[in-house]
Amino acid sequence: MLLRSLFINSSLFTFPPRRETHIFRARNLRNSDMAPPILSLVLPSETGRVLSIQSHTVQGYVGNKSAVFPLQLLGYDVDPINSVQFSNHTGYPTFKGQVLNGEQLWELIEGLEGNNLLYYTHLLTGYIGSVSFLNTVLEVVSKLRSVNPELTYVCDPVMGDEGKLYVPQELISVYREKVVPVASMLTPNQFEAELLTEFRIQSEGDGREACKLLHSAGPSKVVITSINIDGNLLLIGSSQKEKGQEPKQFKIAIPKIPAYFTGTGDLMTALLLGWSNKYPNNLEKAAELAVSSLQALLHRTINDYKSAGHDPQSTSLEIRLIQSQDDIRSPQVKFKAEIYN
DSSP states (O other): OHHHHHHHHHHHHHSOOHHHHHHHHHHHHHHHTOOOOOHHHHSOOSSOEEEEEEEEESSSOOTHHHHHHHHHHTTOEEEEEEEEEESSOTTSSOOOEEEOOHHHHHHHHHHHHHTTOOOOSEEEEOOOOOHHHHHHHHHHHHHHHHHOTTOEEEEOOOOEETTEEOSOTTHHHHIIIIIGGGOSEEOOOHHHHHHHHTOOOOSHHHHHHHHHHHHHHSOSEEEEEEEEETTEEEEEEEEOSSTTSOOEEEEEEEOOOSSOEESHHHHHHHHHHHHHHHSTTOHHHHHHHHHHHHHHHHHHHHHHHHHTTOOTTSSOEEOOTGGGHHHHHSOOOOSOOEEOO
16 A cells, blocks of 8 residues: 555656656657557558448448458458448438548548558448548548559449439449549449449340440459349359450359348458458459358348347348358358359
8 A cells, every 4th residue: 555655646746647648658659760560560461451441330230340340250450440430320210420521531541641550452442422532532542552552442332222322423423433443343233333334234244244344444353243133133243354355254143032131232342352352363252252151141140030039021130240250251152153154
């Protein structure tokens, strides 16, 4: 007790108040270049470092909540920037929260840059709700590539689904004219691929042609994550090694599940990033792993809702992400790619 009293008394007379001490130490670190090493830079993982700019919900799994954990399970260091922070997704009766604007996004980037923390192997973006924010994302792409010219930009151009647009109309031209040309991989659904290409997809051949149109605009890898052809659901993937070359294309038949889930598109893009980086020359294998993980998770979600006495078709379902971590880390491949001739 005496020792504790002596320590407290001496600290009161020797050091400035706590707030000033923190400022003093921070200045010392800056001036003497003694900032601690960032181990994810000094000792990088075998996979990479991902900056993920997406939405965030306190409860439930959409946006970054759907993407960060799976990528971490696959061995990636992931730094999330939350474009919005809501209490829950907008499908609930009410929601509250905050929206990050472009200026605030750039402040975060400047903070990272000021400490030499802007080295990333991958950038991942999902839902973006305004033109100003999307234009700032384009500045982020440029800034990150000035640090690492080999940066892989994986873009999920979230604009709508099944003919319904849920972003402002003016975002379409920004995606089409500015974002697609700088993306490395693009993961639209059928409706989004049609918006980006101004080309109607009514057959498998149309889906393949849409991929080629997107290749010609920029990305070397394109995965149209869901195409409804005569009541059948397909994923169509396409990878192009060199501009002008005929791309390697494939499809995966996906069984329809009679339920509506939230966060699955965000999860699918994250899985495609994770596995395509591990198999850089084998997009079809990456897609097989991603689809197999997602399907296992969806079936677990359905079964868990049923065991809780809930009708899975009555409402949208929150995915069982944590409970499916083994299926994310080590999926059993049950859905095989069929290579087009």
